[in-house]
Amino acid sequence: MSNTYRALTRKYRPTSFDDIVSQDHVSNTIKNAIKQNRLSHAYMFCGPRGVGKTTMARVLARTINEIDTSIDGESLNQTLNIVEMDAASNNKVDDVHHLRESVRIPPQNGRYKVFIVDEVHMLSKAAFNALLKTLEEPPEHAIFIFATTEPHKVLPTILSRVQRFDFKRISVDEIVQRLRKIAIDEDISIDEESLHVIAKKADGALRDALGLMDQAIAFCGDTITHNELLQALNVVGTDRLFEFMDCVKEHDADRGLELINTLLQEGYDIQEYLIGLTEHLRNLYIAHETSKLYLVEASEETKKRYQQTAKDFSRDDLMRMLHIISEAQIKLKDASQPRIQFEITLLKLIHMERSEQLSELLAGLQELKKNSGNFVNASRNGSTRKTEQQETVAESEKGQIQERSDEPEKTKASVENSAQEIEDPEPEEEFEPEEAGYEEEDFEEEEDDFDIGAPALTTSLTKKSRAAQMKSFTNGSQEKPSGSPQKEEIKVPEKLTLEFIQEQWPVYLESLKGDFPMLLHLQMERVKLLKLKGGELYLECDNQFAKKMVDEQAMDLQKKLKECVGSMLRFNISVGTPDPSDKPMSVYERFKQIQQKDPIIRDIVEIFGAELEY
Known part of the structure; x- marks a missing residue:
């Protein structure tokens, strides 16, 4: 049995054009050329392995020489009219010379003598050059058929002398x-x-x-x-892949680790599993659209299963998973501990937050931001109402003082005497509650007695009120109300100097926040002021990238500087030579610095646990 057995690849090799699978564009062209007697003297069959290049060459040779199908394709080489040569092992100039000598001999029986050269890209450059003349002007009975998986390695002078056919992968x-x-x-x-x-x-x-x-x-x-x-x-089945996606759906890390351990114990290759998982995620992504389900290469039962599982994940989640798996395939090639890296990758998929949850979290942040804005507005409104109440109370007290001024002349004379005493500059004449034997609480309790006309307290209280008013008028009459702050005006010198610009530079940098990108603000902080000449301000950046950023935003930056120094200056930007003693800031340090300067980025890092990929 074993002596007569032939492998399926040899037993079922096609013997006619109709038996060749999925290469109709080549078969039909060659069949039409044979019917019309328009055969070329040289053909080049290109394509991946196992798609029928050598088989097509043998079928063409069999057809044009009318060889019976009883002769096996592998036996065609034994006939005198068909010569097969493997260029991988016969790639020298001497081998080509022998081929050229064979071309001169006409066919013994039949019309054509066919030369099939497999893996022709393996020929040396000298061998290609030795073949050029014969290939361009062969005898009428000679036909060359070249087969290769790497046509880009064939010399252009050879490609220009043949008819090229590209074979496609079989679906x-x-x-x-x-x-x-x-x-x-x-x-x-x-x-x-x-x-x-x-x-x-x-x-x-x-x-x-x-x-x-x-x-x-x-x-x-x-x-x-x-x-x-x-x-x-040793192929990872779709059942294992669906089982793992169930772990991802349920965020079940323990079950996922157990599944990984089982796979490794059974001898599955890590890269093969990641390749299978990548295709699985791709099929789930496509399964979201029923009209595109023909792109999934699986049985009908498996396609329905893909449709059911795809409902548990959004397309955004599947794209993020594909990105994680793709990066892992690259990192695993150089990883010292592939299993640990493999487990970390799959655990990332299990612990990954869903897009819906992130959307809800972002919506919550927006709502929190909106509520905080309402709280600030409410606080401002409360402060306004409080100020209005204070003004009302002040008006009421003013009215009471006016009413008290209309009291009997005796009380009025007492008040005038008190006012004269207050005008005395000696400090011991000023009224203090402790001198009269009263505490502040006593004044709060006895203010009611003022309204019922107690004459003894009327003089004392009026004296205190007048003293407080006079003291406030004499000491703080020029003070501005605290509730209405005014922006301090910039005193611009008659002649603008570099020293004045350096003094205003921190204010200018602070004004850039919010109106310009944070990265540009960081670069402007590193800019050095060199000199001021005429209407030009000479600046020095520490790298070319910073200079390009400042140049692109120069007009807006100049307008912003005018608000701080009062004059429009034109920037003259140059790149300075780096100081060898300064250590360049790493990406992580720069990211930390950005977090410290931008509270929004800092909050995002704290809430989402963001990490810098580098």
């Missing part, structure tokens, strides 16, 4: 159809999900798919089950 559905037909011919029982696993594992190469099918038959026998196939090919 999963086409591979599944081919495998299903072979399984029927071989009397093999295999389910639809297993066929899709083999087709996706082949990555567009039908030859690889047949090899995997052969491996599965050797492991499972005539009946191939899904679980056994996954074990044989």
Whole structure:
């Protein structure tokens, strides 16, 4: 049995154009050229591995020489009219010279002599040059067919002398159809999900798919089950991927770690799992749109499962997950502890907050900001009402004083005498509550007696009130009310100097906050003032990037400076040489500095736990 067995890749190699899968654009062109007798003297077949380049060359040679299908494709090389050469092992100039000698010999039987050169990009430059003349002007009976997976390595002088055909990858559905037909011919029982696993594992190469099918038959026998196939090919099944997405949905880190440990114990490769997870997340992203479900390469049952699971995640969440997995695939190549890095990556997905929760949090922050603004407005309104009440009380007291001035002449004379005594500059004449034997609380209690006309207290209280008014008038009559602050005017000198600009520079930097980007404000803080000449202010930046930023915003910055110094100055910006003693600030230190200067960024970092990716 073993002596006569042939691998599926050899047994089911196509012998006609109709048997070749998914390369109709090449097959139809060549068939039409044969019918119209317009065959070229040289062809170049390009494309990935396992898509039928060499098979197409053999079918073309068989067709034009009318060789019977009973002769196997691998036996065509034994005929005198078809010569196959592997350029990977025959890439020297001598090999090409031997080929040129063979071209001179006409075909023994048939019309054409076909030369098939596989992996032609492996030929040396000298060998290519030795082939040029023969390739450009071959005998009428000679046809060259080159096959390569890397056409960019072929010399342009060769490419310009051939007809080029690009072969495409074979789709999963086409591979599944081919495998299903072979399984029927071989009397093999295999389910639809297993066929899709083999087709996706082949990555567009039908030859690889047949090899995997052969491996599965050797492991499972005539009946191939899904679980056994996954074990044989060491492929992470969709069930494991859906199980992990359930952990992500439930934020179940313990279950996720247990699943990771099981995968590693079973011998699954970390990179293979991340590749499978990336495709799984991509399919979930597509499953959000039912009209685009044809882009998912899976069975109908699995597609429905993708649709159900996709409802648990938003597209924004899936995109963030894809970004995390993509970065992890790059980092794992250089990681000293791949397992730890792998676990951290999957735990990131599990602990990642959903977009809906972030939206609610942002809405809460906006509401908090709105409420805080209302609180400030309420405080301002309260202060205004308090001021109005104070004015009302002051008016009331003024009215009471006016009423008291209309009392009997005796009381009026007493008040006038008290006023004269107050005008005496000697300090011992000033009224103090302690001298009369009263405390401040006594005044608060005995103010009511003033209204019922107690003559003894009338003189004393009026004296205190007048004294307070006179003292306030003489000492603080020029003071401005505290409730109406006025902006201090800038005293601009007649001749603007660099020293005056340096004094006003901190005020100018403070005025930039809020009107200009924070990064520009930080760069302006590092700017040095060199000199003032005419209407130009010479500034020095510490790097070219800062100079470019200041140049772009120069007009607005000049207008802002005019508000602080009173004159419009034109900036003359240069880049200074860095001081070798100054240590450059790291990205993390710069980020920390920005947090200290900008309270909004500081709050975002504290609330969301933001980290700097570098």
